[in-house]
Amino acid sequence: MEIIKGGVTAAKGFRAAAAAAGIKYQDRKDMAMIVSEVPAVSAGTFTSNVVKAAPVQWDRKVVSEETCARAVVINAGIANACTGAEGLGYCRETAGEVERQLQIPKNQVLVASTGVIGKQLPIERLKAGIDAMIPNLSDSMESGHEAALAIMTTDTKEKEVAVTFQVGGKVATLGGMSKGSGMIHPNMCTMLAFLTTDVAISKEMLAEALKEDIKDTFNMISVDGDTSTNDTVLLLANGMAENPVITEKNEDYASFREALHYVNETLAKKMAGDGEGATALFETKVIHADTKEHARILAKSVICSSLTKAAIFGHDANWGRILCALGYSGVDFDPEAIELYFQSKSGKILIYRDGLGTDYSEEEATRILSDPEVTVLVDMKMGQEAAAAWGCDLTYDYVKINADYRS
Amino acid sequence: MEIIKGGVTAAKGFRAAAAAAGIKYQDRKDMAMIVSEVPAVSAGTFTSNVVKAAPVQWDRKVVSEETCARAVVINAGIANACTGAEGLGYCRETAGEVERQLQIPKNQVLVASTGVIGKQLPIERLKAGIDAMIPNLSDSMESGHEAALAIMTTDTKEKEVAVTFQVGGKVATLGGMSKGSGMIHPNMCTMLAFLTTDVAISKEMLAEALKEDIKDTFNMISVDGDTSTNDTVLLLANGMAENPVITEKNEDYASFREALHYVNETLAKKMAGDGEGATALFETKVIHADTKEHARILAKSVICSSLTKAAIFGHDANWGRILCALGYSGVDFDPEAIELYFQSKSGKILIYRDGLGTDYSEEEATRILSDPEVTVLVDMKMGQEAAAAWGCDLTYDYVKINADYRS
Numbered sequence: 001m002e003i004i005k006g007g008v009t010a011a012k013g014f015r016a017a018a019a020a021a022g023i024k025y026q027d028r029k030d031m032a033m034i035v036s037e038v039p040a041v042s043a044g045t046f047t048s049n050v051v052k053a054a055p056v057q058w059d060r061k062v063v064s065e066e067t068c069a070r071a072v073v074i075n076a077g078i079a080n081a082c083t084g085a086e087g088l089g090y091c092r093e094t095a096g097e098v099e100r101q102l103q104i105p106k107n108q109v110l111v112a113s114t115g116v117i118g119k120q121l122p123i124e125r126l127k128a129g130i131d132a133m134i135p136n137l138s139d140s141m142e143s144g145h146e147a148a149l150a151i152m153t154t155d156t157k158e159k160e161v162a163v164t165f166q167v168g169g170k171v172a173t174l175g176g177m178s179k180g181s182g183m184i185h186p187n188m189c190t191m192l193a194f195l196t197t198d199v200a201i202s203k204e205m206l207a208e209a210l211k212e213d214i215k216d217t218f219n220m221i222s223v224d225g226d227t228s229t230n231d232t233v234l235l236l237a238n239g240m241a242e243n244p245v246i247t248e249k250n251e252d253y254a255s256f257r258e259a260l261h262y263v264n265e266t267l268a269k270k271m272a273g274d275g276e277g278a279t280a281l282f283e284t285k286v287i288h289a290d291t292k293e294h295a296r297i298l299a300k301s302v303i304c305s306s307l308t309k310a311a312i313f314g315h316d317a318n319w320g321r322i323l324c325a326l327g328y329s330g331v332d333f334d335p336e337a338i339e340l341y342f343q344s345k346s347g348k349i350l351i352y353r354d355g356l357g358t359d360y361s362e363e364e365a366t367r368i369l370s371d372p373e374v375t376v377l378v379d380m381k382m383g384q385e386a387a388a389a390w391g392c393d394l395t396y397d398y399v400k401i402n403a404d405y406r407s
Numbered sequence: 408m409e410i411i412k413g414g415v416t417a418a419k420g421f422r423a424a425a426a427a428a429g430i431k432y433q434d435r436k437d438m439a440m441i442v443s444e445v446p447a448v449s450a451g452t453f454t455s456n457v458v459k460a461a462p463v464q465w466d467r468k469v470v471s472e473e474t475c476a477r478a479v480v481i482n483a484g485i486a487n488a489c490t491g492a493e494g495l496g497y498c499r500e501t502a503g504e505v506e507r508q509l510q511i512p513k514n515q516v517l518v519a520s521t522g523v524i525g526k527q528l529p530i531e532r533l534k535a536g537i538d539a540m541i542p543n544l545s546d547s548m549e550s551g552h553e554a555a556l557a558i559m560t561t562d563t564k565e566k567e568v569a570v571t572f573q574v575g576g577k578v579a580t581l582g583g584m585s586k587g588s589g590m591i592h593p594n595m596c597t598m599l600a601f602l603t604t605d606v607a608i609s610k611e612m613l614a615e616a617l618k619e620d621i622k623d624t625f626n627m628i629s630v631d632g633d634t635s636t637n638d639t640v641l642l643l644a645n646g647m648a649e650n651p652v653i654t655e656k657n658e659d660y661a662s663f664r665e666a667l668h669y670v671n672e673t674l675a676k677k678m679a680g681d682g683e684g685a686t687a688l689f690e691t692k693v694i695h696a697d698t699k700e701h702a703r704i705l706a707k708s709v710i711c712s713s714l715t716k717a718a719i720f721g722h723d724a725n726w727g728r729i730l731c732a733l734g735y736s737g738v739d740f741d742p743e744a745i746e747l748y749f750q751s752k753s754g755k756i757l758i759y760r761d762g763l764g765t766d767y768s769e770e771e772a773t774r775i776l777s778d779p780e781v782t783v784l785v786d787m788k789m790g791q792e793a794a795a796a797w798g799c800d801l802t803y804d805y806v807k808i809n810a811d812y813r814s
Binding site: 052 | 455456457458459486488489490491523524525634635636713714717718720721723725726727728730731733734735736738739740742743759761762763764801802803805806807808809810811
């Protein structure tokens with residue numbers, strides 16, 4: 001596997017464009033579009049929230065009922081959630097506009113929205129946006145980048161990644177982009193992420209690969225504990241790498257899985273590090289747990305703790321809060337047996353062992369915690385399973401952004 | 408039932424005192440003590456956190472193994488959690504000091520601590536604090552009040568309440584005090600609360616009453632989602648009201664339950680409203696749910712949502728976040744069937760119905776949300792069960808308090 005520059009246009013046969021449709025923001029692009037030259041098999045995972053946004057309802061149908069997908073239309077600013085029959089109608093109209101312009105059947109068009117809940121989309125502006133994007137669709141790296149910028153809301157950085165990998169004697173490519181900054185606590189699935197690959201793979205294997213991988217990537221991040229109504233990961237595979245079609249869990253599948261994992265983990269960490277108001281990416285690694293599921297639960301409990309997140313913001317080695325968060329996670333363990341470390345590029349220190357804080361240097365701890373990427377390492381001493389979770393610190397700016405998001 | 412002034416000294420035969428022991432804070436009292444003139448039956452509920460502070464371990468033993476309890480010693484500033492055998496030894500020494508001075512057997516002395524995790528208690532100061540308090544033990548309202556002040560940490564207000572109630576032809580009294588401002592997300596039990604009553608009741612009935620009532624009171628509040636290592640509710644009943652001893656769920660039990668519920672709910676709401684950095688008490692009432700447990704889960708999900716809490720701070724009628732929090736609670740429902748209202752002393756407005764936002768006035772909504780006590784009313788339209796939960800808004804000051812709590 002090799003990491004390359006690019007995003008959703010990195011794989012063969014994928015074009016993208018962006019437009020300023022004036023949906024909510026001024027002076028910036030707020031719509032993006034991805035089109036595959038040829039029909040692609042699709043996989044998707046969606047929010048587990050009972051309240052599902054209209055685009056989630058639309059896409060679930062497309063992914064489950066159609067054999068292929070060709071295009072994705074995305075808007076930022078309005079989430080099209082809690083918008084009733086009118087909102088669902090706008091998904092159909094959006095897809096219809098693509099059908100009219102590109103002769104792609106509307107049931108092969110995916111849609112995604114992010115932004116405020118409960119407002120209706122200005123559908124005429126959306127359609128005008130599609131009309132403006134179509135002549136600009138391009139497979140250039142730049143067009144993929146513009147798409148990544150256009151789907152941002154409170155994000156401060158665009159999020160893109162791409163890799164190549166060997167499969168059946170061919171080189172295939174997988175690229176992706178995502179957005180997500182607040183209302184981030186994916187459960188079963190996540191925020192908006194769009195992945196494109198030219199690998200040839202069956203729909204079943206594609207779905208299996210995505211389902212397996214998100215457990216350790218998108219489902220292991222949290223910004224604020226709020227599972228959105230719009231969480232969506234879409235993965236399109238158009239087969240243009242011309243490898244023998246992957247239809248079973250063979251070596252080629254493993255190669256694709258490795259690429260997918262890298263792309264998903266990279267996007268997931270970028271989202272966590274760019275959480276609303278964040279000044280640091282906060283990672284928790286749990287090792288030597290008795291089961292994989294316990295490792296995941298413990299890691300996620302720490303990165304979700306408001307008190308721990310505030311301490312990270314303050315560069316304060318308040319390890320009692322970490323132990324507290326492990327303790328209320330629901331996983332049973334012996335607090336006297338485990339060890340805690342703080343770790344960053346500035347160093348690594350043992351902070352807790354045998355039921356007591358160690359005689360660590362507060363100065364050194366503060367230096368480690370002042371880095372923009374901070375890791376808490378938890379050694380459970382129980383078994384062989386490990387997991388990581390990613391979050392961010394809790395800051396004044398998180399409160400500021402969310403106390404008055406709508407205006 | 409009648410609401411009266413007072414707290415832990417309201418019931419017959421309970422004395423209290425406070426002292427400045429210099430455990431962490433300067434220029435304030437940081438220890439309190441409650442003593443019953445006669446042996447009292449005791450009930451307690453404690454944190455479900457796997458990491459249990461030393462005083463929790465000590466008290467669990469006293470409450471479960473001893474037939475009665477006589478005294479409680481409390482300190483603020485250091486939690487005596489994650490302190491190993493040394494920390495547990497300090498509980499024994501604390502109780503031993505009371506035994507030495509008051510001839511109360513040390514296994515009838517309860518202890519409680521709140522503050523920073525991982526530091527050892529200065530036991531000599533603690534013992535000196537006990538020696539200073541003993542001559543001042545008094546059943547005056549003022550001494551109960553001083554105890555309520557002494558147990559505060561980041562609390563901004565003391566929390567006391569008392570009621571009288573009729574039982575078996577006698578008037579009995581129940582009073583209590585509590586503290587709790589951060590690391591508040593009780594599970595099975597809660598932060599520090601101390602309840603004293605002169606009712607005559609069996610240990611079994613006392614435990615049953617407490618266990619039942621906390622489900623709808625202390626367990627329905629959250630400040631930050633962090634379940635503490637020290638959560639403790641202690642209830643002492645010394646029988647001095649001279650009513651026929653309550654040994655079954657009769658009319659007298661119902662009368663006591665009513666009093667207990669009022670006291671617990673009042674203390675719970677005071678804690679939520681005085682959550683770290685809070686400017687408002689944020690209540691969510693769920694009505695017409697299909698089961699009681701679903702009503703509780705839904706109500707608690709809303710008051711725990713960081714995004715909703717930030718919106719309450721901003722007086723922003725961002726109802727989409729409320730719907731979102733109901734949706735990820737784990738309870739299944741039809742989002743198109745439910746109704747949402749905002750409510751406060753300034754009025755009540757319908758904000759969501761039939762899957763859509765109503766045509767409400769933003770100005771009116773902002774006025775309602777600007778009150779210091781704000782209620783979200785959720786009508787599930789599914790059945791006859793109801794529940795309420797209490798939290799607070801998420802503010803800059805929450806971050807400020809917790810980014811640098813230790814220094």
